[in-house]
Amino acid sequence: MTSTAPHQSILDKPFVLDLFAGPGGLDVAGRALGIPSLGIEWDRSACLTRYAAGLDTLHADVSAVRRDAFESLPPEINVLAGGPPCQTYSVAGKGAGRKALNEVKDYIKRLMAEEKIDKDLENLSDPRTAMVLEPLRYAIQATRSPNRENRPYDVIVLEQVPAVEALWEHYAEVLEETGLPDGTKYKVVVDVLDTETYGVPQTRSRAVLIARREGLGEPSLPGPTHRAYDPKEWNRRQERDTASAHQPTLYDEAVSESEKQKNVDDDLQPWRSMGEVLAPHGRRTPFLVRSNYGSSGVPGRRGVRTDRQPATTVTGRISRFVVFEHLDENIVYEGPRFSMNEAGLLQSFPPDYPWSGTARAQQVGNAVPPLFGAHLLSAALGLPAPDPDVMKESWQPATEEKRAKLRSHGCGDAYECTARCPRPEDQIPVRSTMK
Structure with missing residues (x-):
């Protein structure tokens, strides 16, 4: 379902929390739309790119922030976005992929029933399986946050490789029918979209999920602006x-x-x-x-x-x-x-x-194409489609003073990583190039 309704923003002041933020694709999209964002990223080099670009960043593990620092996140955040690493079942049509997908579905069911799953997740052979649960766990945590007055996120936007569509469909079923443990439910759309149909000079297909909290209208996918490449x-x-x-x-x-x-x-x-x-x-x-x-x-x-x-x-x-x-x-x-x-x-x-x-090549390849991200955010928030030329202007890098301030916030020191930053040896297995 693509958007045909008149454009009217569903939120007065959108603010995006970008999980697994990479070098800044979705944040660059947000800036082009005038939407502030905070990215959480554990790769040191990707964070250096983000600091240089002037993007607000936490150099941290997404799961660690949820466990230990959720209350320090800006309470005005109302849009949750991200593309969790999903390599463990990206071969969804094969036996191993189906088994991993069924395993994730079982954990989601247990999360909705408010069961404790952390000990079981610690014993997983591949820790990335736990990462695909993080967007849902953040959505649940928001409803239990005194700093947020227990307010759920208004909008959720997720994207990954096409084989992840089956997981997004299950996310949609849970968000629409079961709802979060506090009773919050969402209206959801899921599909696989081709980035060249949104002006990106590249053939790249992405499985996307857009969800709006009930009462904020029916969500829709962004309508294509360019022809598909055949x-x-x-x-x-x-x-x-x-x-x-x-x-x-x-x-x-x-x-x-x-x-x-x-x-x-x-x-x-x-x-x-x-x-x-x-x-x-x-x-x-x-x-x-x-x-x-x-x-x-x-x-x-x-x-x-x-x-x-x-x-x-x-x-x-x-x-x-x-x-x-x-x-x-x-x-x-x-x-x-x-x-x-x-x-x-x-x-x-x-x-x-x-x-x-x-x-740097890995950073580029793993990033969300910003123009595509701008279309996703615009559709999710009820904004008009972005101008195809919105990304053509030269980027103004952060000043040294600004970079030091961002790094002080993101790493705890203006010039180097600190003990609170993820250790390189913990960043295994390496991110997939499939993004």
Whole structure:
């Protein structure tokens, strides 16, 4: 169900708590919409990026904050958001995935019955299974918080890889039918959405959940603003062009690409290509990109796309994508690989976003595409769809003074991590690149 109702914000002053916040995709979206946010993130490098970007952050384990510091969170927070690591059952169609999903469902049932589950969770072979329960546990904790006067969150927004749709459906069933232990119930919508249909220059599918507390109206999914990318149609078109008398080069003007797409649906804009996004920032066109996404390391299965197409899913392997240039004269050579700012642009981050710390490619790949996040938040809150150009402006990094203040709040010291910060050796297993 997509939104067709008149736009009227359901909250006077939305304030987002972003669990598993990463380098700031959803927070960047919130800032573009004028919505404040607080992110909780345990990866040190992702926090360094967030501090450099000027984003309010707690360098902490999400579960530890819930247990030990929930009452210190701003009481005005009324929107809960996040994408918990869900690798333990991301193979939902297989036996191991179904078993893990059934295990999670049982824990959810016990949570709603107010049973104690922490000791059982400590014995799990994979601690990430416990992490997928955290959004629900935060929702319950909010109703028991004296600092909040026991007020539940008004809106919940969750997203993850498509295989997690089955879990979101179970979340929806619990939130709508069973309700939280205090009796609070929500209206919920769940679906799998494609990010290129919201102006992100990348084909990336996400399972999303949007919930509104009863009394705040029916929630709806964001309506698409751009055409979906169909690889089969693209291949058929290339075959027709090759068979015609005119032999096109691999790069056509963006206007020609728009002409090819516009007649399919006059209400939707053309999907955005890599060349359209990267050329204004110095990337030479034409180019080809060979990625190993979905190849399992087998060279013959690697995907190849031209700059006239959207990128394949940007993962932590984005720095390994090989870029070939100088194609228009039948001379092909390997050009420079994508910089982190270019990889960020393919995720719809603003130009010059201040990526910091180590494992920057992993940070980019794990992030929520900000433009997609802006559409999710807008739909969840009843706001109009964001301007497709909202992320094009250069990002103003935080001053040294601001960065020190943010880190003092997030880590306990203006210049370094402290004993309250998660230890790197505890951050195992490593985050998946599937995000």
